[in-house]
Amino acid sequence: MSAANKEMGPPVIELGAMGWLRKNLFSNWYNSLLTIFGLYLLYNLIPPLVNWIFLDANFVGSTRDDCTNEGACWIFIQQNIKLIFYGLYPTEELWRINFVYLILLISGVYLLIPNLKHKGWVGAFLLIIFPIICVIMLSGGLGLEAVETRLWGGLFLTLVIAGVGIVLSLPIGVMLALGRRSKLPVVSILCTIFIEIWRGVPLITVLFMASNMFPLFMPEGVNFDKLIRALIGVMFFSAAYLAEVVRGGLQAMPKGQYEASQAVGLTYWRMMALVILPQSLKMVIPAIIGSFIAIFKDTTLVLVIGLFDFLGIIQFVGTNPDWLGFSHEGYVFAAAVFWVFCYAMSWYSQRLEKKLDTGR
């Protein structure tokens, strides 16, 4: 190197804040240029955004006249919060939704705290008894007043669709994946066709199909609720995607696991349930959560068939003559809520991935 021939200067500082800056931001001329460009970009983006969202924004008041219009008018969200969170659900019955949230919250927290006993029971409760409670509490029965699903809406409806989609699509997805990997040609071909059809078309066409074609399929007099039709569409759609994820896990299992379980005389279903699935599902947990995030984001599409989910209701309250012109606030609020949910899920999956990875 030519540097050795020249007289060497003092060594460049590589430690401390200066060293870090030099190494990561100003290592050569174009990096310095990039840094300045990045700072310029941030300078133009961050201060106006912070001003609009927090500093110049209006938080207290009850009508649009309380907004100074210099920053965001969060009064718009605040005044419509009931609609945004619960839709048109009757006000005196809101405790039923909150009660369901509370049960979910308590059992969820219980499951997340490490080293507690009886987690299996809590999990079983969530999977078997909780759905029954949900149906009774939310739609009525056992002395509770019936609430039609057309009154459901807002974030609550989004959570219902995403929740049902997620919970029901996983077992169907697992069955489809097993079917596709089956040695029986008829089963394998049928499952493959089913999976590829759902994966090949956009969700919006599935929802159109659910709202336009399902009624034609049903015998006379049987009329499904619009929400249930949408749920069936979302469920099959996400089941097909999950099936491919699970199949990836099944394929990644070493062949020895199959052979060993056959050697100890396990039947097909016992081999799958006791040996193969627990291990392969564990392997693909991050990808499964990735699919859940996708389902959660996709629930917004139900507004094209006339259901008022979280985004749909925000779009709807924006058209209220009393609150015209506040669409920015609505979208930013919706984006923030969706972002928190999705980011939390992806953060959890990354944490889980690290935790599960240590054993291998």
Place this chain on the structure above:
Amino acid sequence: METDRSKLGSFLFNRSVQGVFYQLITLGLVALGIYYIVTNTARNMLERGLASGFHFLGVESQFDIGMTLIEYSPTSTYFDSFIVGLLNTLLVAGIGILFATIIGFTVGIMRLSSNWLIAKIAEAYVEILRNIPLLLQIFFWYFAVLRALPKPKQSLELYDSFFLNNRGLFIPDTVFGEGSSIIFYLLWLTIIISIGIFIWAKRRQNRTGERFPAFYVSTALILGTFFISLAATGFPVSFEYPELKGFNFKGGVKLIPELVALTFALAMYTASFIAEVVRGGIMAVSKGQTEAAKSVGLKQNLILRLIIIPQALRVIVPPLTNQYLNLTKNSSLAAAIAYPDLVLVFAGTALMQTGQAIEIIGMVMGVYLFLSLFTSLIMNLFNRFMKVDGER
């Protein structure tokens, strides 16, 4: 008696017999389900007075479409409306894919930058955009940005030739005058010659090890011939600039706001996924490859071009096409902001008017299915072609 029973037992518990039995049951159940649906549908359609079949495709549609790439009027048939919708879908997907690729590759490479600030900005871009539903982003760009733009008189402009206002984006149109066709023929000819040069250079390099600067030679050939022929024919190509006449712009190409918003949202959203694909692909090339290349004395740009990019591309291309496919499928969200794509025009308006739910949704799903299966076919061929010998 005893032996008979054990014979029967071994027959019943025979694996292959059981297999056939299960398959027959599955087949029977599926057939029963289909029969059930078909009979219900047939009766329901009879009751509603709907005739099955594709005769409706030849009937006059009697509705107009806001944006058409081919000639279309209310007197055109339903089949024409299908084609218009299909072309609009392909248009938005094509433009979206182009921009998503550019943004995605840029952001993906930025995330790997040694510059901390640039890497963090790219990471923020990815983490924010991919965790917000696409439909929300489309609504944002359409309702909150494009519809809130000023009127044509106060348009945002760039170089007096690009105008953005609440009626859409106006860009200059290229007008090809007489004699411009010869330029195109020459352009095609030089492109074909360049491909020939590439093949020849590759063969020669395989045979002798000598490198031929095929890229520079063919670029010079194509651009040179293009400009010389332009000059020789007396510049028959001109631009028509949009001009403000009265309350709106005349001339140029008008891109409706729905198209602009949809393309923008699709490109930005898909780019966040492409960025992750690109990052993963580059990181998948092991560090030893770079070090080995350095130790045999390759220069930095050659390391990138000959060692890293070819290997990274093998990892990147399959998930990348998947993202392209996702973008195409996601373009169906157009229906929510009334961009006349396949879903809105055909599965929306045409379905509403004719009531032929099964035929129409079947056709629309068929288009998307065809695109998916076609892409995965191409991908399988690509994988076979790119496979390194001796690799699993």
